[in-house]
Amino acid sequence: xxxxxxxxxxxxxxxxxxxxxxxxxxxxxxxxxxxxxxxxxxxxxxxxxxxxxxxxxxxxxxxxxxxxxxxxxxxxxxxxxxxxxxxxxxxxxxxxxxxxxxxxxxxxxxxxxxxxxxxxxxxxxxxxxxxxxxxxxxxxxxxxxxxxxxxxxxxxxxxxxxxxxxxxxxxxxxxxxxxxxxxxxxxxxxxxxxxxxxxxxxxxxxxxxxxxxxxxxxxxxxxxxxxxxxxxxxxxxxxxxxxxxxxxxxxxxxxxxxxxxxxxxxxxxxxxxxxxxxxxxxxxxxxxxxxxxxxxxxxxxxxxxxxxxxxxxxxxxxxxxxxxxxxxxxxxxxxxxxxxxxxxxxxxxxxxxxxxxxxxxxxxxxxxxxxxxxxxxxxxxxxxxxxxxxxxxxxxxxxxxxxxxxxxxxxxxxxxxxxxxxxxxxxxxxxxxxxxxxxxxxxxxxxx
Amino acid sequence: xxxxxxxxxxxxxxxxxxxxxxxxxxxxxxxxxxxxxxxxxxxxxxxxxxxxxxxxxxxxxxxxxxxxxxxxxxxxxxxxxxxxxxxxxxxxxxxxxxxxxxxxxxxxxxxxxxxxxxxxxxxxxxxxxxxxxxxxxxxxxxxxxxxxxxxxxxxxxxxxxxxxxxxxxxxxxxxxxxxxxxxxxxxxxxxxxxxxxxxxxxxxxxxxxxxxxxxxxxxxxxxxxxxxxxxxxxxxxxxxxxxxxxxxxxxxxxxxxxxxxxxxxxxxxxxxxxxxxxxxxxxxxxxxxxxxxxxxxxxxxxxxxxxxxxxxxxxxxxxxxxxxxxxxxxxxxxxxxxxxxxxxxxxxxxxxxxxxxxxxxxxxxxxxxxxxxxxxxxxxxxxxxxxxxxxxxxxxxxxxxxxxxxxxxxxxxx
Numbered sequence: 001x002x003x004x005x006x007x008x009x010x011x012x013x014x015x016x017x018x019x020x021x022x023x024x025x026x027x028x029x030x031x032x033x034x035x036x037x038x039x040x041x042x043x044x045x046x047x048x049x050x051x052x053x054x055x056x057x058x059x060x061x062x063x064x065x066x067x068x069x070x071x072x073x074x075x076x077x078x079x080x081x082x083x084x085x086x087x088x089x090x091x092x093x094x095x096x097x098x099x100x101x102x103x104x105x106x107x108x109x110x111x112x113x114x115x116x117x118x119x120x121x122x123x124x125x126x127x128x129x130x131x132x133x134x135x136x137x138x139x140x141x142x143x144x145x146x147x148x149x150x151x152x153x154x155x156x157x158x159x160x161x162x163x164x165x166x167x168x169x170x171x172x173x174x175x176x177x178x179x180x181x182x183x184x185x186x187x188x189x190x191x192x193x194x195x196x197x198x199x200x201x202x203x204x205x206x207x208x209x210x211x212x213x214x215x216x217x218x219x220x221x222x223x224x225x226x227x228x229x230x231x232x233x234x235x236x237x238x239x240x241x242x243x244x245x246x247x248x249x250x251x252x253x254x255x256x257x258x259x260x261x262x263x264x265x266x267x268x269x270x271x272x273x274x275x276x277x278x279x280x281x282x283x284x285x286x287x288x289x290x291x292x293x294x295x296x297x298x299x300x301x302x303x304x305x306x307x308x309x310x311x312x313x314x315x316x317x318x319x320x321x322x323x324x325x326x327x328x329x330x331x332x333x334x335x336x337x338x339x340x341x342x343x344x345x346x347x348x349x350x351x352x353x354x355x356x357x358x359x360x361x362x363x364x365x366x367x368x369x370x371x372x373x374x375x376x377x378x379x380x381x382x383x384x385x386x387x388x389x390x391x392x393x394x395x396x397x398x399x400x401x402x403x404x405x406x407x408x409x410x411x412x413x414x415x416x417x418x419x420x421x422x423x424x425x426x427x428x429x430x431x432x433x434x435x436x437x438x439x440x441x442x443x444x445x446x447x448x
Numbered sequence: 449x450x451x452x453x454x455x456x457x458x459x460x461x462x463x464x465x466x467x468x469x470x471x472x473x474x475x476x477x478x479x480x481x482x483x484x485x486x487x488x489x490x491x492x493x494x495x496x497x498x499x500x501x502x503x504x505x506x507x508x509x510x511x512x513x514x515x516x517x518x519x520x521x522x523x524x525x526x527x528x529x530x531x532x533x534x535x536x537x538x539x540x541x542x543x544x545x546x547x548x549x550x551x552x553x554x555x556x557x558x559x560x561x562x563x564x565x566x567x568x569x570x571x572x573x574x575x576x577x578x579x580x581x582x583x584x585x586x587x588x589x590x591x592x593x594x595x596x597x598x599x600x601x602x603x604x605x606x607x608x609x610x611x612x613x614x615x616x617x618x619x620x621x622x623x624x625x626x627x628x629x630x631x632x633x634x635x636x637x638x639x640x641x642x643x644x645x646x647x648x649x650x651x652x653x654x655x656x657x658x659x660x661x662x663x664x665x666x667x668x669x670x671x672x673x674x675x676x677x678x679x680x681x682x683x684x685x686x687x688x689x690x691x692x693x694x695x696x697x698x699x700x701x702x703x704x705x706x707x708x709x710x711x712x713x714x715x716x717x718x719x720x721x722x723x724x725x726x727x728x729x730x731x732x733x734x735x736x737x738x739x740x741x742x743x744x745x746x747x748x749x750x751x752x753x754x755x756x757x758x759x760x761x762x763x764x765x766x767x768x769x770x771x772x773x774x775x776x777x778x779x780x781x782x783x784x785x786x787x788x789x790x791x792x793x794x795x796x797x798x799x800x801x802x803x804x805x806x807x808x809x810x811x812x813x814x815x816x817x818x819x820x821x822x823x824x825x826x827x828x829x830x831x832x833x834x835x836x837x838x839x840x841x842x843x844x845x846x847x848x849x850x851x852x853x854x855x856x857x858x859x860x861x862x
Contacts, residue, residue: 024764030688033529036522038765040508040515044491057487061510071488075476075554078484106525128689165690165800172692174800214824214862241481245574245609245619306483327485361796364807367574368609368618370822372807374796394796394805396824423479444805444824444862 003047004146006069012049014084016145017064018282019045020324023138027106029113031121031130036106038135044324047072053080059324084305085315087285089148094279096155098184102136109134112187116162119192123200126166126173126207134160134186143284151280157428158186159275159417162195166203173209173391175202175376180417180428181272189272202359202377209391212380212443218354219395219441220347220381223414225357225373226337227431231420232363233371233399234263235335238292238300239318239422240307242330246367247400251298257403262338263293265302267317269334271415274430276333278317283328287317292335293403304330322425329423337433340409347408347437349384355443356381357395362418369399394444402438410435450512452494452588459516460590464523465499465534466516467589469722471763474550475581478557480564481574493763502528508764531750537592540726542719543712546582546598547628553580553602556629560604563634570641571608574619579603587724595724601715602629606637610648617648618809618822621790623667623846631713647812647819655786655811655820661837661857663784663814666846671791672806674774674849676829677705679799681732682769683743687751692802692829693738699833700736702779707732707742707758708850709772716772716848723767725757733833742769775843776851782838784855785815791825802829808861827859835859 007015026038046059049072056076058068104112113132120130136158143151159180166173177199181189221229236242243249267278267287278287283305291299301311304319307330320331348356361374375393379386415432452468459466472492479485494512498505498519505523507515548556557578564576579601586596603625610617622640626632664672680691693699709718709727718727723745732740740756744767748755760770790810797804805826812819827835835858843852 026765034527035504035766036506036526038508039506039518039522040495040764041510042493042508042764043510055483055485057485058490059487060490061492062490075478075486075488077478077486078480082483106522110525110527163800165688167689172689172801174690174798214826214860244482245572310482325489325491327479327487329485361798362793363796364793366619366792366809368616368809370618370807370809372793372796372824374793374798374805376798392798392801392803392805392826392828394793394807394824394826396807396822442824444826444860 001144003064003069004144006066007049008146010069010073012051012073014050014146015048016143016284017045017047018321018324019142021140022323025106025136027110027113027134029110029117029132034110042323046321046324049073049076050082050084051076053082054078055082057327082306083309085308087147087149091150094153096182096277098156100184100188102156102185104185116192119196120162120164120199123196124166124203126168127164127203128167129165131163132160143280143282145284149284151284153280155182155277157182157275160186162199164199164203166207168207171207173203173206175199175206178417179273180275182275182277183272205377205389206391209389211392212355212390214444216440217443218351219438220351220354220356221436221438222356222358223412223433223435224359224416225375226433226436227416228360228363228373230263230337230433231332231335231418231429231431232365232373233402234292235265235332236365237367237369237399238302239330239332240301240303240311242367243301247369248298248301254298255296256298256400257293257296258406259296260340260409261293261296261403261406262291264336264338265290265292265318265332266334269415269430271430273417274334274415275417276429278320278333281317281319282321283319285315285317285319287333290316302330302332304328320427322427326425329425331422331427332420332429334415334430336415336431337409337436339411339413339434342408342410344410344412344435347410347435348381348386351381352383354381355379355390356386370396371399372396395441396444397442402441405439405441406436407439408437452512452586455512455516456588456590459498463500465590467497467534467587467593469495469761469763470586472584473581475579476550476554476557478561478578480576495761495763495765497534497766498523499532499534502530502532504529504532506766531746533745533749534589534591535593535723535725535745537724538726540595540720542597543710543717545627545712545717545719546600548600550580550582553600556580556602560634564606567606567641571610571645574607574609577605587722589724593724595720597719600627602626602632610645612649612651614651617819620644620810625715626713627715627717628713646817650818652819652821655823659786659861661784661855662861663787663840663853663855665787665789665853666844666849666851668788668791668808669851669854670846670849672794672804673832674847675794676797676799676802676804677774678771680802680829681742681771683741683747683751683753684769686741687747690800695738697738698736699733699738699830700836703733703736703833703836704731704777705733706730706775707756707771707773708775711773711850714773714845714850718772721757721759722761723759725755727772728757730756742771744769771848773848773850776849778836778839778852778854780838781840782855783840785813787812787814788825804828824862825859831858832856
């Protein structure tokens with residue numbers, strides 16, 4: 001491409017350009033309102049040059065031209081120490097075709113959402129407000145580099161979330177279910193009856209839920225929570241840009257968990273919610289399965305071109321950008337614990353006094369290994385039996401201590417969707433795993 | 449070539465009420481970690497609202513071509529709602545919110561980077577981020593709204609840790625932003641870093657005793673209080689039973705909270721909201737009583753309340769309600785030696801009920817000059833408001849909060 005040649009002529013040792021066209025639709029249906037919240041096309045490019053050992057980007061919603069090359073070179077300041085891995089020439093087109101077509105018009109999609117609203121409202125007369133948000137994002141990505149790599153990718157990520165708020169006197173309960181997929185029209189991909197049952201169980205649980213007494217508990221983390229743990233508490237610490245200031249970098253090759261613990265970040269999984277699909281990353285690198293923890297040992301970090309060179313590690317394909325406005329940074333894709341040998345019943349039955357953590361409200365981690373999750377669905381476990389539902393539960397701890405406290409892993413396995421935020425960028429990810437038993441976990445709640 | 453006025457006129461000729469919101473951004477960013485990421489971003493986009501017979505259509509794009517047709521398609525699919533109305537124009541008092549051009553902004557970043565280098569000599573800096581931007585915002589409608597404003601913003605943030613003989617501190621973040629570089633008091637960050645070096649000079653201790661109250665710095669309040677309060681004070685959320693706050697409810701004493709978009713150097717200042725209506729100073733809580741919720745045109749009509757002109761949006765979505773700068777005034781002075789300066793995980797809260805359970809990784813004892821291991825803080829928004837005992841120090845701008853440090857009792861800290 002002429003613009004990349006121009007960059008080389010002006011002295012760039014490497015240049016690449018990402019084109020992105022996103023066709024976006026967001027529909028929102030509430031208890032009494034229906035809106036087309038977003039509907040349009042977002043289109044632009046991000047040109048990147050490596051000039052005298054420094055990166056310079058020019059991103060724009062306009063058409064790329066020679067002035068953009070000059071702008072990218074003009075901002076390329078720094079310590080002249082950027083060194084990257086180079087890849088062989090390659091041309092490829094990837095198209096992930098939906099299993100369930102998006103062939104309905106906006107009106108028909110709104111009709112589908114109205115039906116869901118009626119079903120949600122009929123779950124309980126205590127439900128006072130409903131928020132159903134439907135989205136579909138059609139991606140067309142093109143990547144070109146001075147290495148003569150030309151990669152084109154087309155896929156759709158879509159989903160919906162349902163939030164219901166119930167009130168009875170002064171008690172407010174708010175619960176949600178959120179689903180996303182790369183397999184097509186989400187209202188057909190997922191079983192709506194199952195979703196409505198989950199929503200009802202969460203609302204009922206919160207209405208009668210008790211606040212837990214703050215302290216240390218044996219915790220059973222269900223697949224949704226395990227996924228967030230794998231993502232937040234381990235995955236972020238394995239992102240090479242964070243890892244070099246964190247706790248995993250110096251522990252590569254060290255055993256930090258029982259030998260049956262494996263944590264993997266994968267570019268593509270056959271699970272419908274594995275929306276971290278990244279066949280090629282935004283630096284044009286083929287994605288591969290990366291074992292962050294293998295048989296309990298810190299194995300590999302997640303890298304981009306720069307950190308692959310810096311660490312001397314084979315590229316993993318983890319460089320991603322939310323869109324053309326942002327630089328590529330290291331991000332996870334689909335991150336999960338691999339399944340173990342125990343049944344769910346075996347895991348629960350010897351817990352005398354513990355908590356079952358079913359569904360998170362998201363989480364956060366710090367490079368020093370502290371993590372915090374909010375939990376929207378949780379129960380007390382007393383003498384091996386699930387008992388009282390809990391509300392306003394938060395868990396926190398240190399990753400290394402928590403990994404060392406893992407006592408059992410189940411055979412059951414599932415992947416959930418999410419959107420991960422880092423440096424102001426949000427990208428779709430999958431998270432998952434089996435049921436995991438943690439002997440001691442700090443649970444936040446009421447202080448005596 | 450299609451322009452905003454011809455597109456609006458075309459919509460009018462077809463019998464629609466129409467509004468175009470345009471944003472044009474010119475920005476320089478520098479992120480420094482192991483490698484520098486330097487970016488020059490230029491972005492322009494348009495969002496179009498179209499209304500006819502109570503039906504609302506919406507479309508956005510980076511070009512105006514086809515925008516009207518796309519908006520008409522979406523209008524046809526929408527449901528009639530009598531509160532879908534575009535506002536009439538009102539007189540705007542323009543503030544000067546552009547203090548530099550982008551080329552000067554580049555120079556400002558270089559100056560700030562020298563300062564960043566100085567800090568690198570004091571602590572272990574993990575990342576630095578610099579940003580200078582010019583933003584042009586324009587709103588034009590068939591109802592006669594035609595407003596435009598240029599704004600500038602300079603910001604700097606830094607993450608660092610402190611190594612003592614035994615351990616490494618948690619990552620500590622510092623952030624400053626201002627529309628006006630002259631108001632950019634960078635020396636305060638140096639003072640803060642000196643304080644942190646003192647607090648994290650030795651191993652962190654576990655806080656064993658029960659706390660009756662703690663001091664939250666403006667940074668901690670911006671991270672915990674602002675997101676919860678912003679959601680709860682929206683007229684949409686209140687009208688839909690999705691707020692723990694009630695009108696006329698007493699949530700404290702001697703507490704005043706104002707939404708104030710009229711502080712020129714503050715990063716969220718504006719002369720008009722994203723519906724093109726003049727910015728207002730809105731007193732939300734007075735003498736501890738909730739007296740007003742923030743609204744936009746749709747929700748003020750639907751709920752029959754005052755329009756507080758609190759519409760916010762990007763060009764790719766419909767207007768929604770959002771505060772500008774939350775100014776917190778507390779009469780009584782108070783003190784507490786235990787200081788919470790950083791909170792993480794507020795996005796895991798239940799915004800409909802106001803319940804939260806978060807971690808405070810940066811906590812210290814001012815009197816004994818020592819830091820503690822991370823604490824868990826849980827409770828709900830009302831407990832947080834009712835627990836405000838007093839203030840300490842002067843008001844500071846942090847993001848969209850303008851507040852002193854607050855002494856708060858009644859939240860669970862463990």
